[in-house]
Amino acid sequence: MLHDIGYQLRVVWACAKKDLRAAMTDRLFTVISLFVPVNVLILMSLFVLAGSYAPTAVVMEEQGSYAQAFYQTMGQANSFRLQKASAAEAEQLITAGQIVAIVTIPADFDAKVQQNQPVQVGVKINNLNTDFTNDIRRAIPLSITSFYAKAFPNLVSVTVQEHDLYVHDTGYIPYLGVSILVIALMMGGLIQSGTASAKEWENQTMKELLLSPASRWAIMLGKMLGAFLLGLGSTIIVMLVLIFIVGVSPDYWGELIGFTLLSLLIFNTVGTLLGTLIKMRQPVIALSMGTALPLFFLSGAFAPISFNTPALQVIAKIFPVYYQIVVFQHAFHGFALNTYSLGTNTLILAGYALVLILLVTVALQRATVSH
């Protein structure tokens, strides 16, 4: 019995070692796959840079105190990246696509405000898409109301009294960076294990492995262990970048380490399953990378999934990525993004891991017959 266990463990280690050595012979691909998660983190973060503030030119035809106060209020609206410009410069900038809005404060602004007369602030918008454009359309009224509330508190008495659930606001980069991390880990894990598995079929070396006295599960575990160790390398790189360069530190280190290992296991299993079923590297790599963007948009990367449409909520909950984003957001920020407890989310993920391992085993058994 002990001898048998020792033999199987030797098989597991031998398969893992063989895959690690094979990775070293294809250094270029190994380097690419090690840096895939970091690249994904960098590239997807560009989305965040665009989502925060609208680059806007303000044409100050009036220099009076009310006009200046209105300009300052716009600056405090958490919506604009402001620059003052002449009318001609502003037109040039918006035509060149360097700004998305021109706000013109008219020459009679102060006089009209003082006399309580109607006055219009000109707003020219590069209405590229409604999501970004509506932010501007709403931020200007916000600025107008805030300006009045400060300048004429007795006239504009309806104000907003805000109560926040959390003591500190969390920036968009720290929040989305965590969701991106999960997607990056997914890509890295799928590619490592998927290619290692598909390569055996493509080169027909799987036949030799399956004909050997080694058990199927030991071969599978060995291959997954090899991919897991390689995946750890890319995980450490992306974590270091997120924590020390982007500056997003986890609240709970223990959770972070635990969920990272569990996620790697899940992604490696999915990759092994894909490789076993598809048996070709090209579609495996294309799928591993191609599914990243749809899952990113699907799985509640931007906010709790319950804020999204019911159809997306249902679909998102099919995939483990949704639960992984939930637990990673807790590990980094202490957020609860669904109504399940942390333990329940972890159990669901563990369940995914178990089911996937079973599926890989079944796929390997069936593939043996048909090969």
Add this chain to the structure above:
Amino acid sequence: MIRNFLRATWLILRKDIQVWLRQPANIAATIVPPLVLLFVQALGAQAVGRSPVALVVEDTGTQGAQIAQAIRNANVFRLSEVDAAQAQAQLKNLDVVAIVTIPADFSANLQAHQPAPVDVTVNNLNLDLTNDIRRAVPDAITQYYQAQGDASPIKVTMNESNLRKRDIELFQYAVLPTIVLLLIISGLISGGLATAREWESATIKELLLSPAPGSAVIAGKVLAGFVTSFLLGVLVLIVTALLGWIYPEGIYWLSTLLIVALVALMGSSLGVAIGAAFRRIQPVIGLSIMLAFYLFFLSGGISVLAFEPAWLQSIAAFVPLTYGNHALQMAVFYNSADLLGRDVLVLALFSLLTLFLGSQAIRRQSRY
């Protein structure tokens, strides 16, 4: 001479397309993810920019009813009108991002010319979400005042003019970069694999020893990648047009197809260059997809280039896909040929450059 060249090109083109057709898994892996991305974005479109919010109206006075109506009419929330306890439960269960409460003394305070705050409890998970609420509630308050007409104390209003004649929904806006991503990935992978495979299976030796001119080998491989990518691009274009997500009209179908063709050609030429340079399937696939991702994201991909910082816009100016995206947007959404000449020129020049690089790579590698 020319006949020999054309015949060799045609044979290589036909052979590579036949190989491509024999790999349905590859075709599916290339085309399915972009289509799923579009589907997901379309499904989520209703939620974009309209956060779920609970409205609690505790005031029974006229002004309370008016501000509540303004909030309903503002069209900036997905509202559920509930009592305070239900609202708290919804906030706790993450069904809503905020609770907007019109307090019981709201009308009385207004009539007494006292400050009349609207209470907003917000789940400030991240600034994007929180700022949406911070903008939307004052927007509704402004609409409340505007509804008072001349009696409104707020005399400053917004005179909006739009640069473009129609608004485009976020998911519609994402269609074109996604098609461009599909074209570039397909071109890179088809061209790259068709070339790398010849080395990995050592068939390049036979090709180079044959009487076919080297230029015909390159042309055949580039054209095969071009044809397959172009067909996939046109297929997605037609599907999205039938769904009503994009609407090119008349002559602008031609400029749309021209840009799709140029991007496909560029991707295919670049793929052949990478395939010849690296000669092994696995690194070629990895590099091609990573390169496609870089080109896609740096050209504005999932965001809007005009909203990005100046340094990022400067980088985008050197990314050829930026011009492909621009030309497609103009043709498809605005029926415009604005800067089409520039966009076509950049894409054509880049295609020529990659074609040259591909031929150089094949010539250099064939010496060994």
